[in-house]
Amino acid sequence: MNAENRTCREIEPDLVAVAAGEAGASAARSVERHVGICRGCRDELARYRVLEGMVADLRRAPLAGADPTLARAELESRLADIRSRMVAYGIFSSPLGKLLIARSELGVSMVRYIDSERSAKAYVARLAGDDAVEDKAAVEGTYRELLDYLNARSTRLSWQLDLRWAGSDFQRRVLAATAQLPYGAITSYSGIARRIGAPGSVRAVAQALRHNPIPIAIPCHRVIGSSGDLTGYAGSKIGLKERLLSLEGVPVGHAAHKIDRGHMYVLYEGYTEYCLPTCGSLATEPMSQLTLFGTRRHAESVGLTPCSSCRPDLHPISA
């Protein structure tokens, strides 16, 4: 190539493209024309072709000192660590309004009633920082199961739960005891306090349930005041508590936000038979010893049999 020659200089990129097999038809033609008359560029093209061949060897030759094995192993353990911390969440609509559902590889970690998507996302970001990612697809299955439950197509949420957002051991114990309450059964805050061996901590139990990270799945709606008051739910959403209980066949006095023990079947702690509310001294027993059922079906579905003296099977409570 003659460095002084403008044509040679200008054609060099095309020459390189031809050598690499990347040139378009017209560029290839002008290169062919030019090397026909320019010996320097003909040699140049030959050298670039040789170079292409050498460069192709780079794709096959191992690179000195570049073994990815160790980096790969370290990467796998970093990813495992990130994966275990990571929480995927999505926001969905439901019969109870908008819900945020979050889960990790351990299980469902949050169900939250939300008013505004923005503040809900900010809340999750505050809790989880970078570890939270919005990924509806990852929680879609969980949402479907919840929807079936809320539409009375199923009575069980057999989810693995991830209690990472339970604040303390005490709260974990409260949540674990609450999770044991069967569908259609209710007890009192004092009942939960007794079950976890802390009968004096009724108010602390109520606080722990107020901050239940996974309502519905951990059925804090089944826990009420000793007087039968629904007390509270998810802040000020007592209407949702009524709806969840009604779904389970629990008769709720809507006006008073109250449950009437006189209209519920009763299980006394430690027994395997369920009774009418008037059986023996049940009407005066403290709520902490009792589990109440709205229907016989729900009582029997957990293996209880009708009491042989009051015979709730013969004298069912009229609605």
Add this chain to the structure above:
Amino acid sequence: MVRDMTEDPFETVVAAHHAEIHRYLARATSRPAEADDLSQETFVRAYKAYRALPPDANVRAWLFAIATNLCRNHYRAEGRRRLAMAAAAAGATERGPSWPEGEAIANQASARIDLIVAGLPFKQRAAFTLRKVHELDYDAIGKSLECSAESARAHVFQALKKVRQGLDDLDVVHTERQP
């Protein structure tokens, strides 16, 4: 489609691409040891962004773009080091096979090219490696380098010219040393 979190599709991505990205980074940084850190960082970032990636995205090109980006930032942070590297590589080119390590590998054309590529400015080095070693198209290279496909092509061209020149110089040195 419901995606189960316990079967992480990203594992397939790591298995398919980690070795190649590592090899790319070893060349792009001109220091194989740094490819360990940067390849991990590439996949950690990719993992976090993976969920938001459209299903029809070209995952491989996307990984190269992340890796290139990290590499560039790495150099910005270590600007002085890069200059030192370039000087060292230029020295290597001048002295050619008389360089002790150079001696051992000088007969291998590919090792000689790697030596020359190590001394190129970052954009040329990355563009050359992406095109000639990993065979990405110019659009993808442009996206990696945040420039047009045409600029990407120009970077590869400049790199090729210098590689050619560098090989010529090595040969000259070599023949001059023959008695």
